[in-house]
Amino acid sequence: MRLLAMCVGLCLVFLFVWERVDMVRVGYQVERLKQEKTILERERDQLRVKVSALSAPDRIAKVATERLGMAPPQRGQVIVVQAESLAVPPIQGAPVELRVAKHEPFDVRR
Amino acid sequence: MAAPLRRTRRYVMLLVLLGGFGIVLFRLVTLQVLQAAELTVKADRQHQKTVSLEGARGTIVDRNGKVLAMNLEVPSVFGVPTDVDSPAKTARVLSPVLHVRANELEQKLRQDRRFVWLARKLDPEQGRWFERTRVEGIGVVMEGRRFYPKGPLLSHLLGFSGMDGQGLEGIERRYDTELQGEKRVTVLQRDAKGRTVFSKGQQTEQAPAPGHRLVLTVDEVIQYIVEKELDNAVVRAQAKSGTMIVLEPYSGALLALAVSPRFDPNVLSNLSPDRWRNRALTDAYEPGSTMKAILAAAAIEERVMKPDTLVFGEQGSMAIASTVIHDHEKLGWLTFAQVIQKSSNIGAAKAGIALGDQRLYQYLQAFGFGARTEIDLPGEATGLLKNPKAWGRRTVASVSMGQEVGVTPMQMVTAIAAIANGGQLMKPYVVSEIRDAQDEVMRQILPHVRRRVISPETARAVTRILEGVVTDGTGGKAAISGFRVAGKTGTAQKIDPRTGTYSDSKFVSSFVGYVPADNPRLAMIVVIDEPQGEAWGGAVAAPVFNRVGEQALSYLGVSSPEPVKLALAAGGS
Numbered sequence: 103m104r105l106l107a108m109c110v111g112l113c114l115v116f117l118f119v120w121e122r123v124d125m126v127r128v129g130y131q132v133e134r135l136k137q138e139k140t141i142l143e144r145e146r147d148q149l150r151v152k153v154s155a156l157s158a159p160d161r162i163a164k165v166a167t168e169r170l171g172m173a174p175p176q177r178g179q180v181i182v183v184q185a186e187s188l189a190v191p192p193i194q195g196a197p198v199e200l201r202v203a204k205h206e207p208f209d210v211r212r
Numbered sequence: 213m214a215a216p217l218r219r220t221r222r223y224v225m226l227l228v229l230l231g232g233f234g235i236v237l238f239r240l241v242t243l244q245v246l247q248a249a250e251l252t253v254k255a256d257r258q259h260q261k262t263v264s265l266e267g268a269r270g271t272i273v274d275r276n277g278k279v280l281a282m283n284l285e286v287p288s289v290f291g292v293p294t295d296v297d298s299p300a301k302t303a304r305v306l307s308p309v310l311h312v313r314a315n316e317l318e319q320k321l322r323q324d325r326r327f328v329w330l331a332r333k334l335d336p337e338q339g340r341w342f343e344r345t346r347v348e349g350i351g352v353v354m355e356g357r358r359f360y361p362k363g364p365l366l367s368h369l370l371g372f373s374g375m376d377g378q379g380l381e382g383i384e385r386r387y388d389t390e391l392q393g394e395k396r397v398t399v400l401q402r403d404a405k406g407r408t409v410f411s412k413g414q415q416t417e418q419a420p421a422p423g424h425r426l427v428l429t430v431d432e433v434i435q436y437i438v439e440k441e442l443d444n445a446v447v448r449a450q451a452k453s454g455t456m457i458v459l460e461p462y463s464g465a466l467l468a469l470a471v472s473p474r475f476d477p478n479v480l481s482n483l484s485p486d487r488w489r490n491r492a493l494t495d496a497y498e499p500g501s502t503m504k505a506i507l508a509a510a511a512i513e514e515r516v517m518k519p520d521t522l523v524f525g526e527q528g529s530m531a532i533a534s535t536v537i538h539d540h541e542k543l544g545w546l547t548f549a550q551v552i553q554k555s556s557n558i559g560a561a562k563a564g565i566a567l568g569d570q571r572l573y574q575y576l577q578a579f580g581f582g583a584r585t586e587i588d589l590p591g592e593a594t595g596l597l598k599n600p601k602a603w604g605r606r607t608v609a610s611v612s613m614g615q616e617v618g619v620t621p622m623q624m625v626t627a628i629a630a631i632a633n634g635g636q637l638m639k640p641y642v643v644s645e646i647r648d649a650q651d652e653v654m655r656q657i658l659p660h661v662r663r664r665v666i667s668p669e670t671a672r673a674v675t676r677i678l679e680g681v682v683t684d685g686t687g688g689k690a691a692i693s694g695f696r697v698a699g700k701t702g703t704a705q706k707i708d709p710r711t712g713t714y715s716d717s718k719f720v721s722s723f724v725g726y727v728p729a730d731n732p733r734l735a736m737i738v739v740i741d742e743p744q745g746e747a748w749g750g751a752v753a754a755p756v757f758n759r760v761g762e763q764a765l766s767y768l769g770v771s772s773p774e775p776v777k778l779a780l781a782a783g784g785s
Contacts, residue, residue, distance in 0.1 A: 133407060144285045144354075148336055154279040154361035159436035175766075178693065182771035 261400045267393025267649075268356050269377050270423030272370060272384075274432040275644065279361060281370055281384070283377075283422075285354040287339030288332040296321050296349035306330065306350065309341045321349075332375065333357040356393075358384075364474040366435050368490045369466075369589070369642065372477040381488055383642065386590045387426055390646055394420040424654060427645035429465035434458060437763045438468040442738070445756045446472040449721075449743035455492045455621045456756065458764065461629035461726055461735040463659035464638030466587070467764075493587070496595040496618035497739065500704030501555045501686075501749070502628075502724045503614030508552050508677055509631055510575035511563045513670040519549040519677055523559045530558045533605035537561055537613075549677045553685030555701060557613045564612025569600040572608060578665045579627040580637055581619055587640040588657075595619045614704060621739050624724055629735035631674050632698070632726035635666040679729050690723055690754035692761045694772030698732075699725020699757065701749035706742070718742050723753035727761045733770055734761060 155161070166172040243251060272281040289310060296302050299321035300314075307314040310331040320328045333355055342352045358373045371382020379388035438456050446454040458468040475487045489495075511517040525543025529536050539556050551559030564572055576582065582597025596618030598607070610616040622640065630637040639660040646655040666674075678698035681687040686701040702722040705714035722739045726732040738753040738760075746752065 130407065140285075144336075147282065147284050150279060151282055151284060151359050151361045154282070155363075157278070158362045158365060159433055160363075160365070160440070163436075163440075174763075180766045182766065182769050 259402055261402050263398055263400060265394075265396045265398060265420045266356070266377075267395075267420040267422040269358065269373065269393055270391040270425050272391075272426045272428065274428050274430050274435075276431065277427075278432045280366060280428070280430075280432070281358060281360050283356045284336065284359050286336055286357045287334050287342060287352045288355045289330045289334065289342070290351050290353065291321050291328050291330050292349045292351065293321050293323050293325055293328060294349075302347060302350065305347060309338060310334070311338075358477075360477045362432070363478065364476045365432070365439065366430060366469075367475050367477050368471040368488065368492070369430065369469045370477060371488070371490075371590075372480060382490065382589065383426065383428070386588055387643065387646075390426065391423040393423040396420045422649050425647040425649075425651070426643050427647065428642055429460075429467065429644045430469070430642065431467050433767055434760075434764050435468040435470065437767070438760055439470045439472070439474065441756050441759045441763075442470050442472045443474070445738070445740060445752065449740055449745070449752050451740045451744070451752075452742040453491060454741065454756075455495075455737075455739045456760070457492055457621055457625045457737050458760070459625050459629050459640060459735045461632035461638075461732045464626070464629065464640045465644065465659065466640055466642045467734070490589065490591060492621045493589055493592040494620070496593050496620050497720045497741075498615055498617065498704045498706075499619050499624055499722065500614040500702035500720065501557075501560075502624060502700045502702035502722050502737075503612070503617065503619075504552050504555065504560045505631065505674065505678060505700040505724065506576065506579050506581075506627055507560055507563055507567075507572070507612050508548070509579075509666050509670060509674045510572060511548070511567055512673050513575075513666045514567060514571055516566045517548040517563050519547060519673055521548045522546070523548055523551050523556075523562055525551075525556055526558050528558075530561065532561065532609050535606055537609060549680055552677050552700070553680040555681075555686050560612040561609035564608045567608075567612075569603055569608050572611060573597070573600045573603075575665070576611070576617070578637070578663065579630060580623050580662070581617065581627070585620075585622050585626050585640050587622060588642055592622070593620055595623055614702060621722075621737050624722075625735055625737040628700075628724045628726060628737070629732075630665050631671050631678075632732040632735050633671075634668040635664055635671045637662045637665050675729050678725065682725070686748070686750040687723060687725070687754050689750055690725060690757040690761075692727060692758055692765070695727050695761070695765065695770075696729035696773075697725060697727045697757075697761065698729040699723055699754070701754060703747055703749045719747040721747050721749040721752040723749050723757045725757060727765065728770070728773065730773070733768060734764055736760065 167174075268283040268285075271279060271283070273279055289306075291302075293299070299318050302321060303314045303317035306312070306317055310317070312331055317330060320330060330350070339352065342350075356377055358377070360367070360370065360372075369382055371380065371384040371386075373379050373384045373388075373391075377392070379385040379391060384391065438458060442454045442456045445451075454470075454472040456468070456470050457466070459466055469490075469492050471489075471491050473487070475483055477488075480488075508517070512519070517523075523546050525539060525546050527544065528539045528542035531537075537557050539558050541554075543554065543556055543558070546554065546556060546559055548559070548563065550556075551563065567575075576597055582595055584592045584594055586592075598616070600607075603611075607616050626637065626640050639662050641657050641660070644657050645653055648654050675698045678700055679696055681700055682691050682697045687697075687699050690697055690699050690701075700723070702720075702724070704720045704722075705716070706718040706720060707713070708715040708718065720739060720741055721743050722737065724737040726735040736757055738756045740752045740756075743752045
C-alpha cells in the first residue's frame with residue numbers, strides 16, 4: 103500500500119516536471135514560428151510593393167511602347183459599343199444617395 | 213585516551229557543520245529576507261524585457277485597390293561604441309554597405325555613448341548583408357518605412373510622412389490619426405540567451421493592430437493620363453508650372469489631381485517646400501475669363517440676361533470709372549451667348565453691372581468662392597473675394613471678367629461641376645472609405661450636397677452656351693470627337709510684383725469644363741502658369757482638356773452618343 107502511494111506520488115512529481123518542461127519547449131516553438139511568420143509577412147509586403155511598382159501605369163506604358171513596339175490608339179480607333187439592353191441609362195440626378203448639408207442653405211435671393 | 217579524542221573530534225566536526233549551516237542560513241536570510249526586494253527588481257530586469265510595439269502605418273489605395281503608399285519593415289543599423297574594438301576598421305567595413313562615408317561612421321563609433329544610430333531605414337537588400345555577417349558592437353533593428361511604389365504618381369495629393377512615421381503633407385497629414393498603427397508597451401519573459409519564453413498563465417502577445425487603410429476616390433489610370441498630358445503641356449509651353457483636377461460632377465469625388473513639375477515622395481532630400489506644395493489648393497490666381505461661366509449662370513438665374521439677349525460690344529473698348537476695358541477684337545451687337553463664346557470683356561462687364569454688386573457677390577459666394585471647398589486635404593486657401601462694401605467703381609466689371617478676385621483651381625472646378633450636375637454645389641472629397649486591418653469598413657464617406665446654387669433650367673441654358681464656346685468660340689481645341697463638350701477658356705494677366713500692375717508678358721492660361729455636356733462624367737480644370745509664346749487658354753490649356761478627356765472617357769467605357777459608323781471590309785466579288 104505504502105509502495106503504491108509512493109509510486110503515485112512520484113508519477114505526479116514527474117507529470118508536473120514534464121508539464122513545465124514541455125511548456126517551455128512549446129513556448130520556444132511558438133516563438134520560432136512567430137519569428138518565421140514575421141519574416142514571411144515582411145517578404146509578402148516587399149513583394150506587394152514590388153508588384154505595385156511594376157504595375158505602375160507609366161512603367162507599363164514605357165514597356166509597351168519602347169520594348170514591345172506598341173502605340174496608343176489614335177483618334178477614332180477605339181469605339182465603345184454598348185448593347186441596347188446593357189447601356190447605362192443617362193444619370194438624371196446624383197448616382198448615389200446624397201446627404202443634404204446640415205448647415206444653412208445659401209439663399210442667393212436674401 | 214582514544215575515547216576523549218574521538219569525542220573531541222565529533223564536537224569539532226559538529227561545530228564545523230553547524231558553523232557551515234549557520235553561514236548558509238545567514239546568507240539565505242540575507243538574500244531572501246533582507247535583500248529580497250532589491251534582488252527581485254534586479255532579477256526581473258535580467259529576465260524581463262520591456263518592448264514598445266507599434267503597428268504598421270496604414271496603406272493607401274486607389275479606388276480599384278491599387279497600392280499607392282505602404283509601410284515596410286526595413287533594417288536600421290546602430291552601434292554600441294563601448295563594444296567596438298577598432299572603430300576605424302569597423303567603419304571601413306560598414307561604409308560600402310551603408311553608403312555612408314567611413315570617417316563619418318568612425319566619428320560616431322568613437323563617441324562616448326552606449327548607443328548611436330549609424331543608418332536608419334535602409335533598403336531591404338542592404339539588411340541582407342547583416343543577416344550573413346556579424347560585426348562586434350553593431351546591431352540591427354527593424355523599423356517601419358513608408359514606400360510610395362508608384363514614385364511621383366499622385367505625389368502632391370498623397371504627401372509624405374516623416375522619419376518617425378508621422379504624416380507631414382497631403383493625405384498622410386490629413387489622415388495621420390487614422391493611418392497611425394496601434395502603439396503598445398509590453399513586458400516579455402526571456403531566458404539566459406535572450407529568447408522569449410512563456411511562463412504559466414501568460415497570454416500569447418498579439419501583434420499591435422496596423423493603421424487603417426484609406427480607399428481613395430482617385431483612379432490611378434486617370435491620374436497617370438492627367439500627369440502625362442499636363443507634364444507635356446508644361447514642357448511644350450515652357451511654363452513655370454501646371455495644375456489639373458478631374459472631378460465627378462454628380463458626387464464631387466476627386467478622380468485625379470496633378471501639379472507639374474512633380475516630385476518623388478520616396479526621395480525628398482534637397483527638395484524645397486515649393487516643389488511639394490499642392491498648388492491646386494494653396495495657390496489662388498485671378499481666373500480671368502473662366503469666371504464668365506459663373507457670371508452667365510448668375511445672370512440667367514436672376515433673369516438679368518437670356519442667352520439671346522442682345523448686348524452691344526462697343527467696337528472693342530468701353531470706358532468705365534476713368535479706365536478703359538478692351539476686347540481682343542472689335543465686336544458689335546452680340547447675343548449674351550456670343551458674349552461668353554467670344555469671351556467679350558465688355559459684354560461680361562455689362563452683364564455684371566446689370567446684375568449689380570450685391571447679387572454678383574452673393575452668387576460668387578454661393579458657388580463657393582472666398583471660402584474653402586472643405587475637401588479633406590490640408591492647406592486649402594480661401595482665395596480672395598472682397599466684400600462689396602470694399603469694391604471700387606470698376607470692381608463689378610473687373611470681377612465679371614475674372615479680375616480683382618482670387619480663386620483656387622479646386623474652387624473653380626467645384627463651381628463648374630455645380631453647373632454640370634444641374635445646379636448643386638458638391639463638397640469635393642478624396643477618401644471614400646476607411647477600413648480596419650480585417651478589411652471591415654470603419655467609415656464610408658458619401659457625396660455631400662452643400663447647397664443648390666442655380667436651377668436645373670439655368671444649368672441647361674449655361675451648358676448650351678458653354679458648348680458654343682467649344683463649337684464656335686475660343687475653346688475649339690477642347691472639342692472631343694463624338695462627344696459634346698462644355699467649357700470656358702481663360703487667359704489672365706498676372707500682377708507684376710515690381711510695378712503692382714498687370715504684366716504684359718506673364719499670364720495664367722486655363723480651361724474649365726465638363727464632358728459629355730448632356731450627361732457629364734468628368735468636370736476638369738487645366739491651369740498653366742506663365743506659358744511662353746502663345747498664352748491663350750484656348751491654345752495652351754484646352755488641348756490638355758481634349759487629350760485627357762478623350763483618353764479618360766475611353767478608359768471609363770463611356771460610349772459616344774453619336775451613331776457608330778463601322779467601315780466594313782469590302783467582300784471580294
